[in-house]
Amino acid sequence: MQIKIAIAEDNGFLAKAVEEKISFFDDLKFKYRGANGNEFIGKLEQDHNVDVILMDIQMPEKDGIATTEYVKNKYPHIKILMLTVFDDDDNIFNAIQAGADGYLLKETNPVELHKAIIDVLEGGAAMTPSVALKTLNILRHPEKMTSDRVQLEEIALSKREIEILDQLSKGLNYQQIAENLIISPSTVRKHIENIYKKLQVHNKMEAVQKAMKHNIL
Amino acid sequence: MQIKIAIAEDNGFLAKAVEEKISFFDDLKFKYRGANGNEFIGKLEQDHNVDVILMDIQMPEKDGIATTEYVKNKYPHIKILMLTVFDDDDNIFNAIQAGADGYLLKETNPVELHKAIIDVLEGGAAMTPSVALKTLNILRHPEKMTSDRVQLEEIALSKREIEILDQLSKGLNYQQIAENLIISPSTVRKHIENIYKKLQVHNKMEAVQKAMKHNIL
DNA sequence: TTTCATATACGACAAATGCCGTATTGATAC
DNA sequence: GTATCAATACGGCATTTGTCGTATATGAAA
Numbered sequence: 001m002q003i004k005i006a007i008a009e010d011n012g013f014l015a016k017a018v019e020e021k022i023s024f025f026d027d028l029k030f031k032y033r034g035a036n037g038n039e040f041i042g043k044l045e046q047d048h049n050v051d052v053i054l055m056d057i058q059m060p061e062k063d064g065i066a067t068t069e070y071v072k073n074k075y076p077h078i079k080i081l082m083l084t085v086f087d088d089d090d091n092i093f094n095a096i097q098a099g100a101d102g103y104l105l106k107e108t109n110p111v112e113l114h115k116a117i118i119d120v121l122e123g124g125a126a127m128t129p130s131v132a133l134k135t136l137n138i139l140r141h142p143e144k145m146t147s148d149r150v151q152l153e154e155i156a157l158s159k160r161e162i163e164i165l166d167q168l169s170k171g172l173n174y175q176q177i178a179e180n181l182i183i184s185p186s187t188v189r190k191h192i193e194n195i196y197k198k199l200q201v202h203n204k205m206e207a208v209q210k211a212m213k214h215n216i217l
Numbered sequence: 218m219q220i221k222i223a224i225a226e227d228n229g230f231l232a233k234a235v236e237e238k239i240s241f242f243d244d245l246k247f248k249y250r251g252a253n254g255n256e257f258i259g260k261l262e263q264d265h266n267v268d269v270i271l272m273d274i275q276m277p278e279k280d281g282i283a284t285t286e287y288v289k290n291k292y293p294h295i296k297i298l299m300l301t302v303f304d305d306d307d308n309i310f311n312a313i314q315a316g317a318d319g320y321l322l323k324e325t326n327p328v329e330l331h332k333a334i335i336d337v338l339e340g341g342a343a344m345t346p347s348v349a350l351k352t353l354n355i356l357r358h359p360e361k362m363t364s365d366r367v368q369l370e371e372i373a374l375s376k377r378e379i380e381i382l383d384q385l386s387k388g389l390n391y392q393q394i395a396e397n398l399i400i401s402p403s404t405v406r407k408h409i410e411n412i413y414k415k416l417q418v419h420n421k422m423e424a425v426q427k428a429m430k431h432n433i434l
Numbered sequence: 435t436t437t438c439a440t441a442t443a444c445g446a447c448a449a450a451t452g453c454c455g456t457a458t459t460g461a462t463a464c
Numbered sequence: 465g466t467a468t469c470a471a472t473a474c475g476g477c478a479t480t481t482g483t484c485g486t487a488t489a490t491g492a493a494a
Contacts, residue, residue, distance in 0.1 A: 204422055408442095
């Protein structure tokens with residue numbers, strides 16, 4: 001028996017790309033697509049013999065979060081995989097609250113998409129590593145969940161800089177960080193100098209505070 | 218460059234099995250194993266040139282959670298993957314709080330283990346679908362998180378000390394704090410000296426981190 | 435009443451930090 | 465093919481911090 005899949009996605013090109021990924025696998029069958037939340041729900045009401053829905057978040061009329069909420073309420077057995085370009089905390093959190101069974105980024109390759117579909121049908125959850133990381137971060141800072149959770153402007157720290165900032169936040173000094181990362185203390189200092197410039201701060205504590213506020217740490 | 222892997226696992230057979238899984242891949246290199254938390258930490262102190270640690274939870278002497286906490290504090294750059302048979306909410310939650318970068322069940326096959334190792338090294342998080350599901354469930358019921366959990370021993374800081382620590386945490390220096398509290402910088406320094414003694418730390422960042430951990434701030 | 439904790443304050447010294455240069459290499463972008 | 469960025473690395477210098485020791489005043493606890 002083939003797994004029946006429906007797509008909710010406004011962008012025609014992206015929808016086609018996803019359809020194509022699905023077509024690679026014999027056990028997957030694309031049924032229909034809705035170009036926005038309301039249109040999709042309309043089609044679903046007509047034909048709800050669907051196993052998995054691949055849902056975009058940003059859609060006109062009714063967005064993916066609201067649509068997920070509606071569908072999960074009326075057809076709780078249908079699995080929903082969010083498939084989106086947005087991987088910010090807010091969207092992830094809201095999608096989970098709405099009842100999504102997984103959260104994938106659009107760059108996900110066909111094999112991973114296939115695996116994710118199987119995973120959710122077997123009762124698990126699926127997420128790309130970067131999203132998994134964000135859910136862990138939310139779990140690590142429960143106090144932030146209740147609060148407003150306003151998304152601040154992105155601050156572009158490099159991977160190395162975040163690594164160093166993380167160690168700074170633990171109270172390690174330049175020497176120790178240098179040893180851990182197997183680089184020279186001079187380099188650590190230079191990295192920190194650059195971090196300060198980017199965050200517009202002037203000492204370790206301010207840097208860590210600002211980073212936490214922006215959910216970088 | 219090969220990825221250097223250490224294992225913390227008390228059961229010899231299971232440790233061997235994991236070693237074997239690792240040996241399938243040319244880009245992975247097994248370095249050493251500790252049969253309990255303390256033994257493992259001993260070896261790690263000798264040789265911390267390790268990229269990823271595969272950590273069991275249930276171990277004598279010092280369990281995987283406590284060991285993870287210790288390692289993450291001293292070597293925050295080293296990635297830790299929990300590899301265990303327990304997939305209950307408490308263990309998952311505690312492992313995440315301790316700083317684990319991923320949570321895999323022992324039945325994980327070599328290919329998935331390999332992918333998980335790559336994922337965490339690339340800065341993501343890795344988890345098996347059933348665990349991912351549990352984290353989503355925890356996120357869906359945040360009210361359970363606020364409940365007691367683990368209350369750490371009380372630490373008796375005076376009112377003045379807390380006041381100073383609070384300002385420290387904002388990134389203010391001695392001079393600024395002195396002005397705010399209308400006392401001499403010398404006094405601020407002495408207070409901070411006393412705070413360090415009480416918290417058994419040696420710099421601002423550690424003091425603030427410890428205070429936050431104990432809900433003083 | 436005497437001890438203890440707290441808050442106040444200063445001096446000295448070594449270590450760490452913040453801030454300014456400059457410079458090379460490799461990867462990515464245009 | 466060149467410009468930009470990330471990561472690496474060093475030197476210098478003023479400031480800040482961490483750790484001593486010492487000291488006085490006050491209120492609470494023993």
